[in-house]
Amino acid sequence: AQSVSQHNHHVILSEAASLELGCNYSYGGTVNLFWYVQYPGQHLQLLLKYFSGDPLVKGIKGFEAEFIKSKFSFNLRKPSVQWSDTAEYFCAVNALSFNKFYFGSGTKLNVKP
Amino acid sequence: ETGVTQTPRHLVMGMTNKKSLKCEQHLGHNAMYWYKQSAKKPLELMFVYSLEERVENNSVPSRFSPECPNSSHLFLHLHTLQPEDSALYLCASSQELSRPLHFGNGTRLTVT
Numbered sequence: 001a002q003s004v005s006q007h008n009h010h011v012i013l014s015e016a017a018s019l020e021l022g023c024n025y026s027y028g029g030t031v032n033l034f035w036y037v038q039y040p041g042q043h044l045q046l047l048l049k050y051f052s053g054d055p056l057v058k059g060i061k062g063f064e065a066e067f068i069k070s071k072f073s074f075n076l077r078k079p080s081v082q083w084s085d086t087a088e089y090f091c092a093v094n095a096l097s098f099n100k101f102y103f104g105s106g107t108k109l110n111v112k113p
Numbered sequence: 114e115t116g117v118t119q120t121p122r123h124l125v126m127g128m129t130n131k132k133s134l135k136c137e138q139h140l141g142h143n144a145m146y147w148y149k150q151s152a153k154k155p156l157e158l159m160f161v162y163s164l165e166e167r168v169e170n171n172s173v174p175s176r177f178s179p180e181c182p183n184s185s186h187l188f189l190h191l192h193t194l195q196p197e198d199s200a201l202y203l204c205a206s207s208q209e210l211s212r213p214l215h216f217g218n219g220t221r222l223t224v225t
Contacts, residue, residue, distance in 0.1 A: 004155065032211060043115045044203070044216040090156070092214075099210040100169065101146075103156035 004093050006104035013081055014112050021076040021107050023091030032094040033074040035065055038106075039087045047089070050074065061085070083113045116140040117217035119204050125223045126194065134189040134220045136204030144210050145187040147179060150201040150219065162187060163210055194224045 007022045025031065035047040048059025055067040065076045074091060091104040117138045126132050138145065147159040161169035162181040176198075178190040187204055201221050205214040 009153070034213060036214075036216075043117075043218045044205075044214075046213050046215075049213055094211050096211055100161075101158065101214065103148075105153060105155045 004091055004102045004104040006089075006091055006107050008107045009105070010108045010110070012110045012112065015083055016080045017111075019076070019078040019081045019085070019109070021089055021091075021109070023074045023076065023104060025072050025074070025091075025093040025102070027072075027093060027095045027102075030096045032096065033065070033067055034092040034094070034101075035059065035063070035074075035076050036090040036092060036103075037087045038090065044090065047076075081109070081111050083111045085109060086111045115215060115217055117204055117206055117215050119202075119217035119220050121220060122218065123221045123223075125225060126191070127225055128194060128196075130194075131190070131192040133191065134202055134204075134222075136187040136189075136217055138185055138187075138204075138206040138215070140206055140208075140215060142206035142208050142215070143184055144207045144212075145181060145184070146205040146207075146214065147187065147189050148203040148205060150203055156203070160189075161210070168210070191222075194222075196224050198222065199224045 003026045005024045033050040036044045037047045038044045050057045050067045058064045063078050067074050088106045088108045090106045093102045120135045144163045149157040159173045160179040165181050180188040201219045203219045204217040207214050
């Protein structure tokens with residue numbers, strides 16, 4: 001079965017620290033990759049996406065993610081987090097031949113002011 | 114404002130009740146989805162509709178019954194639910210299958 005793994009369930013950082021959240025998937029075919037964010041009390045929002053081309057994609061609010069095909073990974077990064085980045089982050093993979101979205105179980109990020 | 118509106122926001126129901134969740138999207142999208150979000154678990158895809166036709170049914174118990182009367186509306190009819198069905202039910206839409214999902218705020222369902 002296809003799966004998406006997010007290794008960190010809960011991350012606590014101080015403001016200005018650098019962030020990297022891991023995401024690995026198990027599907028071998030062509031994929032579209034996404035990171036979604038859910039701020040407290042809000043709906044899931046698209047943070048960034050990769051369809052093709054440059055494997056380093058930039059999203060909103062200074063986030064970026066790198067697609068490494070050989071590692072089946074799509075890790076999310078931000079050089080300097082802010083308190084307002086406190087949220088839950090979900091990695092998602094769309095396996096194109098199945099046309100199905102698979103989501104990870106999410107990583108809760110707490111940024112201390 | 115997400116462009117995807119779900120009602121009600123909260124629902125408490127007994128195991129013998131029948132209720133429905135409603136989702137409406139104002140984005141002109143062709144695909145709509147129901148997801149179940151439980152604590153510490155990946156989002157579970159329940160149903161997918163594309164152009165009002167069901168294209169995915171992920172082995173969901175028959176006590177959940179979807180309905181898509183048009184491309185803007187999606188319902189989830191609930192009957193004889195179990196306590197383990199308590200969760201956040203999310204509706205999403207996308208321009209077409211494989212495009213990014215736009216989520217609603219969800220309905221928090223509690224089955225007593």
